[in-house]
Amino acid sequence: xxxxxxxxxxxxxxxxxxCLLIFLHVIKVLSPLENIVTGASKSIxxxxxxxxxxxxxxxxxxxxxxxLLKENQELRDNxxxxxxxxxxxxxxxxxxxxxxxxxxxxxxxxxxxxxxNVIGKNIDNTQNAxxxxxxxxxxxxxxxxxxxxxGVLIGKIVxxxxxxxxxxxxxxxLSKVAAKIQNxxxxxxxxxxxxxxxxxxxxxxxxxxxxxxxxxVTSGLEKYTPAELIIGQVERITNEPEELFQEASIKSFIEFxxxxxxxxxxxxxxx
Amino acid sequence: xxxxxxxHFFIIFGLLAIQVALIPNxxxxxxxxxxxxVSLIFIATVYRFYLAGIYGMVWGFVLDLYSPLPFAAIxxxxxxxxxxxxxxxxxxxxxxxxxxxxxxxxxSTIVYHLLCFVxxxxxxxxxxxxxxxxxxxxxxxxxxxxxQIAINLTAISVLFLVFNFSSRRFNAVFVDTIKT
Numbered sequence: 001x002x003x004x005x006x007x008x009x010x011x012x013x014x015x016x017x018x019c020l021l022i023f024l025h026v027i028k029v030l031s032p033l034e035n036i037v038t039g040a041s042k043s044i045x046x047x048x049x050x051x052x053x054x055x056x057x058x059x060x061x062x063x064x065x066x067x068l069l070k071e072n073q074e075l076r077d078n079x080x081x082x083x084x085x086x087x088x089x090x091x092x093x094x095x096x097x098x099x100x101x102x103x104x105x106x107x108x109x110x111x112x113x114x115x116x117n118v119i120g121k122n123i124d125n126t127q128n129a130x131x132x133x134x135x136x137x138x139x140x141x142x143x144x145x146x147x148x149x150x151g152v153l154i155g156k157i158v159x160x161x162x163x164x165x166x167x168x169x170x171x172x173x174l175s176k177v178a179a180k181i182q183n184x185x186x187x188x189x190x191x192x193x194x195x196x197x198x199x200x201x202x203x204x205x206x207x208x209x210x211x212x213x214x215x216x217v218t219s220g221l222e223k224y225t226p227a228e229l230i231i232g233q234v235e236r237i238t239n240e241p242e243e244l245f246q247e248a249s250i251k252s253f254i255e256f257x258x259x260x261x262x263x264x265x266x267x268x269x270x271x
Numbered sequence: 272x273x274x275x276x277x278x279h280f281f282i283i284f285g286l287l288a289i290q291v292a293l294i295p296n297x298x299x300x301x302x303x304x305x306x307x308x309v310s311l312i313f314i315a316t317v318y319r320f321y322l323a324g325i326y327g328m329v330w331g332f333v334l335d336l337y338s339p340l341p342f343a344a345i346x347x348x349x350x351x352x353x354x355x356x357x358x359x360x361x362x363x364x365x366x367x368x369x370x371x372x373x374x375x376x377x378x379s380t381i382v383y384h385l386l387c388f389v390x391x392x393x394x395x396x397x398x399x400x401x402x403x404x405x406x407x408x409x410x411x412x413x414x415x416x417x418x419q420i421a422i423n424l425t426a427i428s429v430l431f432l433v434f435n436f437s438s439r440r441f442n443a444v445f446v447d448t449i450k451t
Contacts, residue, residue: 007357010321014350017328022343038336041284045292052296120291120337122302126391129339131291159339166339173408174398195411257296 035162042133042163045119053260080150080253083215083230087182111226114138114264116146119164128172128196130155132262135163145177145218145225145265152253153177153218153229154262165264169256170231171199179231180219181210181248188219191231191250199232201248208246210237216250224267283326286310287333300418305383307334309426311349312356312379316372317434320357327353340390348386352379369431376427377420384416 024030116132134140144157146167155175159166168175175193179201180186187208189201201216214234220227232250239246290307297304307330315323331346338345356375364371391412392405 007320007361010324011354014324014328018343018346018350021328021332021346025342034336037333041288041291041333044284044288048288048292049296052293055293056296056298121295126387126394127339131337161336164337166337168339173395173404195407 031162038135038161039163042119045131046117046133049117049119050260053258056257076253077150080152080230083233083253084151087215087217087228087230111268112139112266113147114140114266116165116262116264118260118262127174128169128193128256129158130167130169130259130262132165132167132264133163134264135161135165137162139266140165140264141224141266143222143224144267145229146262147229147265148254148259149261149263150253151230153231154252154254154256154259156225157264167262169193169196171196171252171256175199177225177231178219178221179216181208181234182215182217183210185209186219189248191216199250199252201234201250202245204246204248206239206244206246210234210246210248212237216248224265226265226267229265282310283329287330290334291337300422303415303419304422304426305380305419306426308349308352308379308383309376309423309430311353312375313372313427313430313434315353315356316360316367316375320353320360323353324350340394344390348383348390351386352383355379355382369428369435372427372431373424376423380420380423381416384412384419388412 021030025034114134116134116138118130119133121130122128132146140157140160142157142160145153146155146157147153153170155167155169155172156177157165158168170177170191171193173193173195175191177191178188179191180188181201181204185208187204187210189204191199191201193199204210212234216231216234218225218227218229218231230253232252234248235251236249237246238248286306290305294304294306295302311323311327311330314326327349328346331343331349334345335342356379359378360371360375364374388409391408395401395405395408
């Protein structure tokens with residue numbers, strides 16, 4: 001009986017503390033403490049994240065496999081470079097740069113960017129998200145797109161704190177990006193994630209002609225997302241007679257597990 | 272007192288760093304390991320539930336700062352899991368033994384996973400109103416759960432082995448009951 005009363009008191013105290021935490025968080029009294037905690041832990045998390053990235057690579061580190069991975073990465077980089085080149089030519093741009101660095105790419109699209117380190121990810125296994133070490137203090141805003149150093153879109157900002165932000169990856173169920181295919185008709189659609197395993201472009205009108213290998217880019221219809229950010233390549237097309245729209249499975253050019261640096265795109269002249 | 276405080280600080284933030292920055296990058300199913308939950312159950316069983324409650328509050332608060340879920344979701348999930356574990360310990364698995372540890376780890380993993388799945392489903396439903404998507408998520412989630420159970424049970428077994436060599440806090444159950 002005594003134990004039961006004591007345990008009931010402890011449970012009540014726990015409930016009160018949780019409610020107090022929520023209340024203090026909502027009225028922003030806890031913000032300084034939250035900022036201190038995230039700010040202080042950031043640098044440690046960066047180091048540990050890099051170490052764990054290395055550990056993950058060591059798992060695959062057999063001599064012949066390492067060579068194959070390196071060759072694979074070079075081929076992927078070539079594909080991205082060639083796709084970007086194809087993107088430039090397809091949109092009839094005058095400039096003739098073939099090996100764009102990230103800065104040049106964003107300047108042409110009237111954007112600034114913020115380089116960020118990835119410090120963690122997926123801590124609750126409910127969403128495919130990564131945590132980066134830049135936040136409100138660095139001008140990061142909700143729904144800003146996030147790209148790799150090669151200019152490939154990987155996600156959008158879904159939560160912003162003073163010193164850190166959370167990026168929802170494009171292969172997550174809740175991710176939606178307005179996109180278009182780089183073909184003659186600039187076919188539009190919505191790119192959505194699939195259970196963290198892949199991405200699909202949906203709502204493609206049946207009258208539109210798309211082929212495997214077409215490059216998919218952002219359409220620029222979203223407020224903070226500039227156009228022509230590469231999303232991936234059409235891998236497979238699904239065109240069921242009973243469906244109103246066709247769908248395309250998209251293959252991304254990047255491995256979501258190996259991201260350590262990202263660029264947060266800040267579109268200029270947007271409030 | 273100071274040494275104890277420092278010890279608690281290192282345990283709390285060390286495991287947080289491992290959970291947030293180290294484990295997600297590990298290959299394959301190892302990325303599904305929930306070191307916070309396993310540690311919580313271990314502390315609750317070996318020491319006291321109220322100590323685990325304090326640890327859970329702090330861990331939950333910091334994990335909420337790094338989670339895309341609404342604030343306090345993880346604190347609530349951890350506390351609810353701990354409460355279920357407490358009730359099971361109090362009424363069913365009443366002794367401190369290896370089997371109790373395994374049983375509580377199993378039940379806690381299932382409860383915590385279910386709570387996270389509920390959060391995820393509510394968010395998906397709120398955004399898409401698509402029940403089929405939730406059903407598919409449930410199928411994928413159940414595969415994750417099996418891996419989590421396997422890894423969490425393995426981890427807690429290893430913890431038990433390491434701890435048992437240096438402590439008598441665990442009862443000998445089903446072991447050498449014949450008096451000589």
